[in-house]
Amino acid sequence: MINFAAPRLQSGSFNSPFDEALILKNKSQEIEPFLSGRCIYLVGMMGSGKTTIGKVLSQVLSYNFCDSDSLVEEDVGTSVAEIFKLYGEGFFREKETEMLRRLSRMHRMVVSTGGGAVIRPVNWRHMQQGISVWLDVPLEALARRIAAVGTHSRPLLHDESGDAYTKALTRLSNLLEERSESYAYANARVSLEEIAAKLGYRDVSHISPTAIAIEALEQIEGFLKEEDGMAFGTL
Numbered sequence: 001m002i003n004f005a006a007p008r009l010q011s012g013s014f015n016s017p018f019d020e021a022l023i024l025k026n027k028s029q030e031i032e033p034f035l036s037g038r039c040i041y042l043v044g045m046m047g048s049g050k051t052t053i054g055k056v057l058s059q060v061l062s063y064n065f066c067d068s069d070s071l072v073e074e075d076v077g078t079s080v081a082e083i084f085k086l087y088g089e090g091f092f093r094e095k096e097t098e099m100l101r102r103l104s105r106m107h108r109m110v111v112s113t114g115g116g117a118v119i120r121p122v123n124w125r126h127m128q129q130g131i132s133v134w135l136d137v138p139l140e141a142l143a144r145r146i147a148a149v150g151t152h153s154r155p156l157l158h159d160e161s162g163d164a165y166t167k168a169l170t171r172l173s174n175l176l177e178e179r180s181e182s183y184a185y186a187n188a189r190v191s192l193e194e195i196a197a198k199l200g201y202r203d204v205s206h207i208s209p210t211a212i213a214i215e216a217l218e219q220i221e222g223f224l225k226e227e228d229g230m231a232f233g234t235l
């Protein structure tokens, strides 16, 4: 029976970066042996933090990190935006599936997927070789983050009119409506709104990548316990 017990983030007060780093380290040392080398796939909308949180998780788990978009860019030899422009979204989706197929044979990897990886059932067959985690971030926060860096690298946000925030919010809202059921297939869900409530924050903008990584490991812990319970009939 898997038995985890470790200090948790304190509610109602800003946890110091040192506290968070220590909690993350402890939690990762507890969880890692039970992963049995399985890959961790981060799924979520554009701007949800898959690449950012993926790098944090890979470091503390002593896993490798890769970003499926970067693998596609290396394979084709140009940026995602250029791939959409030159060859179209369908070509990009085929390449994305090919990269996820190759990754499904690997171990000890944190994979930051592209925001649209969830729309193809074949991609879920590949990701089910590992453990998938949905980073569920409120639309307004996604739009703020993307507006801050610009939409140039995200071709699906290019066509909207208006300022960067409004453009991102409009398009992201439509995409989320199409995709939210697909994201929910993930083995674990990290809700930034739930983290903010747990920590007593007014909104999600103050939640650090470390705090999100801690929550991701806690949600993976829950999945492993459930899986363990089913395996040993203790649920």
Ligand SMILES: Nc1ncnc2c1ncn2[C@@H]1O[C@H](COP(=O)(O)OP(=O)(O)O)[C@@H](O)[C@H]1O
Residues within 6 Å of the ligand: 044, 045, 046, 047, 048, 049, 050, 051, 052, 053, 112, 145, 146, 149, 205, 207, 208, 209, 212
């Ligand atoms: N917890 C966070 N708080 C604030 N900004 C964040 C957080 N996580 C990621 N970001 C920022 O949001 C933007 C998108 O992050 P990224 O990791 O590229 O997301 P994705 O890969 O899901 O598109 C980046 O500019 C990143 O710095």
Ligand SMILES: O=C(O)C1=C[C@@H](OP(=O)(O)O)[C@@H](O)[C@H](O)C1
Residues within 6 Å of the ligand: 044, 045, 046, 047, 050, 051, 069, 080, 113, 114, 115, 116, 117, 153, 154, 155, 156
């Ligand atoms: O949501 C999507 O369909 C996409 C998200 C992008 O990745 P990020 O989620 O890292 O922005 C990239 O794969 C491509 O622009 C398509």
Ligand SMILES: [Mg+2]
Residues within 6 Å of the ligand: 050, 051, 067, 069, 112, 113, 114
């Ligand atoms: Mg990314």
